[in-house]
Amino acid sequence: MTLQHTRDVALAEWWAGAAVHWSTLVELGPPGFEAYCRVSFPVGDVWRPESEVFDDLASLLRQHTTDAGRECLFALWDGWGDIDGTEAVGMLTALSDTGQWFTRMFGKPRPPQVPPAFGATIMGAPRVAIGERQFLLFRGPLDQAGSWGARPIAVDWPARQISIPNLTWPADHSWSVAADAGHNTMGIGGSRRLIERIVLHPRLDARHVTYPEAA
Template identity: 30%
Template sequence: MGWRDVTPSDAVEAGDWIESRLQSFGSGTAGSVVPTGFPAYARSESRAGLAAVLARHTSTPNRCWFCLWDGYGYLHGAPAVMYFWASDDPHPQPPPPPPLLRKSRVRLPNRDYLLFTGSAAEAEGWDDGPNLWWPDDRAWCAAAEIDLDYTLIGGSSELRDELVRAGARPIKVDDPL
């Protein structure tokens, strides 16, 4: 699975709830990465099996939203293109960006994201990301910040307890990253 296996979306309003629930980007707290307001939080060092656990804690496991950071270089191709043409020929036009790059973005402080939709199961096995993902009912939110090597999850106490049994550790939203 990966971002190529889920459906790109322009419904960026699906992520509008997140920004108001994030602590200051530079605060260095869990709440600067994963939205505040959930009853409980966990930190998982592994993504293996995470999707299956999260799917059990939502009423909408087949309708999830995935954000992929727009800054991954492989999304944009080569950083430069060189064109050669005869002086009397018209100047060549650069190729249009792939359709994916013309999509709207979820814009959060210091990060822009491409948005996709799919099932919770489709979050398993991405090389990079999803960087943020949540079910349509917003029962939880998982955040894998690009500069961290773990995933933070906000959700119910029951979700946190199951994640802890699976190897995650409980955290508080104000804990340092």
């Protein structure tokens, strides 16, 4: 099962249209929540995949989502190189598959051109615009976060991996998660109880933060 793309970018207006500097919106989320925190992605000797950290966070988010918010919205930054597709993407994907990269790179020809991650309908769809960022919008259950339904690079090549969601929120707007490209943190807004549980989670490197003043 994968997320479903939606052209209804108005669903993101409550976030994208907030009167806050765009960098705050994509790094920390929209204003108005009781509390906020940042979760850092571990680096160095304690490195964990971003998807694993997101899954730990999602396990708490599910417990603070009402029935009305079971469906979530997921925004994917369209600046990831893997979305447009290039020959370099095929090279990097092969090299990242450490168990079979030599066979894939030298045992068979590389694809002459890596196709875009999505078909023309999605690639040409309206974007959610927040400052210097443009996002494709998807919807579905929280446990499918990151399952974009992207097309494979080529037959017998590794599955195309893009990113964890860059913006995530439930239909009832009870919390938000922002994971901007190029930053090593996620910004989360929600109830005080949710934020406190995130900060105390033993597998999450989280800290309380104060939301900036509105512009």
